[in-house]
Amino acid sequence: xxxxxxxxxxxxxxxxxxxxxxxxxxxxxxxxxxxxxxxxxxxxxxxxxxxxxxxxxxxxxxxxxxxxxxxxxxxxxxxxxxxxxxxxxxxxxxxxxxxxxxxxxxxxxxxxxxxxxxxxxxxxxxxxxxxxxxxxxxxxxxxxxxxxxxxxxxxxxxxxxxxxxxxxxxxxxxxxxxxxxxxxxxxxxxxxxxxxxxxxxxxxxxxxxxxxxxxxxxxxxxxxxxxxxxxxxxxxxxxxxxxxxxxxxxxxxxxxxxxxxxxxxxxxxxxxxxxxxxxxxxxxxxxxxxxxxxxxxxxxxxxxxxxxxxxxxxxxxxxxxxxxxxxxxxxxxxxxxxxxxxxxxxxxxxxxxxxxxxxxxxxxxxxxxxxxxxxxxxxxxxxxxxxxxxxxxxxxxxxxxxxxxxx
Amino acid sequence: xxxxxxxxxxxxxxxxxxxxxxxxxxxxxxxxxxxxxxxxxxxxxxxxxxxxxxxxxxxxxxxxxxxxxxxxxxxxxxxxxxxxxxxxxxxxxxxxxxxxxxxxxxxxxxxxxxxxxx
Numbered sequence: 001x002x003x004x005x006x007x008x009x010x011x012x013x014x015x016x017x018x019x020x021x022x023x024x025x026x027x028x029x030x031x032x033x034x035x036x037x038x039x040x041x042x043x044x045x046x047x048x049x050x051x052x053x054x055x056x057x058x059x060x061x062x063x064x065x066x067x068x069x070x071x072x073x074x075x076x077x078x079x080x081x082x083x084x085x086x087x088x089x090x091x092x093x094x095x096x097x098x099x100x101x102x103x104x105x106x107x108x109x110x111x112x113x114x115x116x117x118x119x120x121x122x123x124x125x126x127x128x129x130x131x132x133x134x135x136x137x138x139x140x141x142x143x144x145x146x147x148x149x150x151x152x153x154x155x156x157x158x159x160x161x162x163x164x165x166x167x168x169x170x171x172x173x174x175x176x177x178x179x180x181x182x183x184x185x186x187x188x189x190x191x192x193x194x195x196x197x198x199x200x201x202x203x204x205x206x207x208x209x210x211x212x213x214x215x216x217x218x219x220x221x222x223x224x225x226x227x228x229x230x231x232x233x234x235x236x237x238x239x240x241x242x243x244x245x246x247x248x249x250x251x252x253x254x255x256x257x258x259x260x261x262x263x264x265x266x267x268x269x270x271x272x273x274x275x276x277x278x279x280x281x282x283x284x285x286x287x288x289x290x291x292x293x294x295x296x297x298x299x300x301x302x303x304x305x306x307x308x309x310x311x312x313x314x315x316x317x318x319x320x321x322x323x324x325x326x327x328x329x330x331x332x333x334x335x336x337x338x339x340x341x342x343x344x345x346x347x348x349x350x351x352x353x354x355x356x357x358x359x360x361x362x363x364x365x366x367x368x369x370x371x372x373x374x375x376x377x378x379x380x381x382x383x384x385x386x387x388x389x390x391x392x393x394x395x396x397x398x399x400x401x402x403x404x405x406x407x
Numbered sequence: 408x409x410x411x412x413x414x415x416x417x418x419x420x421x422x423x424x425x426x427x428x429x430x431x432x433x434x435x436x437x438x439x440x441x442x443x444x445x446x447x448x449x450x451x452x453x454x455x456x457x458x459x460x461x462x463x464x465x466x467x468x469x470x471x472x473x474x475x476x477x478x479x480x481x482x483x484x485x486x487x488x489x490x491x492x493x494x495x496x497x498x499x500x501x502x503x504x505x506x507x508x509x510x511x512x513x514x515x516x517x518x519x520x521x522x523x524x525x
Contacts, residue, residue, distance in 0.1 A: 027410055027413060028413065028417070031410075031413050031414045031417040032417055032421070034414065035414070035417050035418045035421045035422075036421065039418075039421065039422060039425055040425075043425060085429075085432050085433050085436060085437065086433070086436050086437050087433070087437060088437050088438045088439065088440070089433050089434075089437055089439070090441065090445060090446060091441065091446060092446055092447070092448045093443070093446045093447060093448060094448070094459070101430070104426065104430070105423050105426045105427055105430065106423070107426075108425070108426040109422040109423040109425070109426055110422075112418075112422045112425065113418055113419065113422050116414065116415055116418045126414060126418070127410070127411040127414040127415065128411065129411050129412075129415065130411070131485075133485070134482075134485055135415075152460075154448070155448055155459050156448040156449060156450070156459060157450065157459055157461070158449070158450075160459060160460065160461070160463075164463050164464075164467050167467050167470070167471055168466075168467050168470045168471075171470070171471060171474045172470055172474055174474065174478060175474060175477045175478065175481070178478065178481045179481060182481075182484055182485070182488045185485065185488040185489060186488045186491050189489065189491055189492050190489060191485065191488075191489055238449065238451075243449055244448060244449065247433055247437060248429055248430055248432070248433045248437075249430065251429070252426050252429060252430070315524060316523075316524035319470065319522070319524055320522070320524075323473075323513075323517070323522045324517070324522065327477075327513060328510070328513065331506060331509065331510055331513075334506065335503050335506055335507075338491075338499055338502060338503060339499065339500075339503065341491065341499075342491075342494075342496050342499045343496075
């Protein structure tokens with residue numbers, strides 16, 4: 001196995017063992033080194049993401065984007081970070097100081113925590129937790145808590161409104177997400193992310209496209225990105241929960257949001273796109289890291305594409321989409337998957353895969369028909385003439401008045 | 408197994424330190440000159456009026472309640488999904504029955520108007 005990171009790990013372990021430390025302390029030291037390595041690598045990628053985000057936004061909007069500092073503006077994010085560091089940190093009057101300071105830390109730390117279970121390749125991963133999917137759902141929910149804390153502690157009405165919207169939105173979208181996440185768990189018979197990747201000789205995207213789509217939509221909602229950015233709608237509630245944050249504290253929210261988008265890309269890549277799988281990744285694990293990030297960045301790009309293509313949706317539409325469309329759909333696809341998984345034979349993989357795909361297509365087709373009939377009904381309802389303040393009569397009185405005054 | 412949770416535990420302790428470090432640096436290099444005008448909260452350019460922590464729509468609370476019921480019940484389904492190999496068809500159908508009860512709850516909330524944004 002010619003994988004440098006595993007080799008370094010093995011070498012360090014034998015070195016520490018040579019010093020005569022006891023195995024418990026060695027595993028603790030190894031854990032600390034692993035955590036620091038993963039977290040700093042992820043944060044470095046995060047700084048790069050600022051550049052990626054700005055550059056891709058610019059391209060979507062037919063601009064050039066940052067192009068002055070360094071080649072292709074690559075040094076721009078570092079300048080941004082330095083600028084944020086030397087900005088004054090303003091504490092708003094009447095703010096709850098402890099919660100106010102804790103919120104941005106929580107917003108970034110929870111996203112970092114998600115990387116503990118993501119397998120970057122067959123040998124490089126933080127840990128293969130046997131409740132990995134549950135861990136992702138649980139830790140992902142804490143970042144919502146950070147936003148609620150920020151909104152509550154800022155002593156600002158707009159921030160509080162943003163926090164309320166967070167409660168309604170991010171919490172609601174967790175329900176269909178959790179239901180849809182059960183589908184890969186059923187197919188892989190495990191909640192460990194590494195086991196789920198190992199089970200994907202066929203990518204789950206091809207045998208379960210509907211759950212993949214549901215997870216993508218709900219993840220975008222959990223991120224609070226457009227078209228679901230009601231929590232920070234700048235035209236309605238100015239900036240929502242981070243309105244009172246300045247300097248590096250705002251920077252942490254920003255970095256957390258960007259990193260969360262890439263992390264969501266990584267999670268979906270792991271669950272549905274085969275994670276590190278690709279040609280040659282079994283023999284050369286370092287290639288797996290490359291494939292993983294290609295897939296994660298592709299999904300990040302898809303999320304950005306959605307963000308800059310769709311307008312923000314209204315809050316009642318947003319909640320209806322979740323409770324009246326995504327939740328029933330995900331429950332239906334879960335029931336179909338569970339029963340089919342038991343009935344279909346596992347041994348020739350082709351029958352299993354084709355059966356699942358067919359079931360997904362049928363459920364998707366039925367959903368589309370229901371949606372079409374619903375849209376027809378909705379158009380009819382909105383198009384019906386409404387009781388108005390009778391413009392004809394008022395116009396008649398005006399004319400009678402003018403005629404009377406003229407006469 | 409224990410090593411896995413040791414890793415998570417270490418991560419839990421160290422992860423907040425990275426952003427916390429980023430907040431310590433501005434304490435040293437950034438200016439700090441607070442005054443009463445500067446620390447006013449923003450409200451469309453006028454002076455802030457009234458109390459911030461106001462009453463809010465009860466609808467937010469109802470959505471949170473519906474979410475709570477669903478999320479707690481969904482946690483029960485994860486062991487069912489993991490143990491799928493050992494389950495006979497009957498046990499799978501029992502899980503489906505559980506899901507149908509959940510759907511009945513969703514339909515009930517829907518009919519009662521708990522899912523309407525009024």
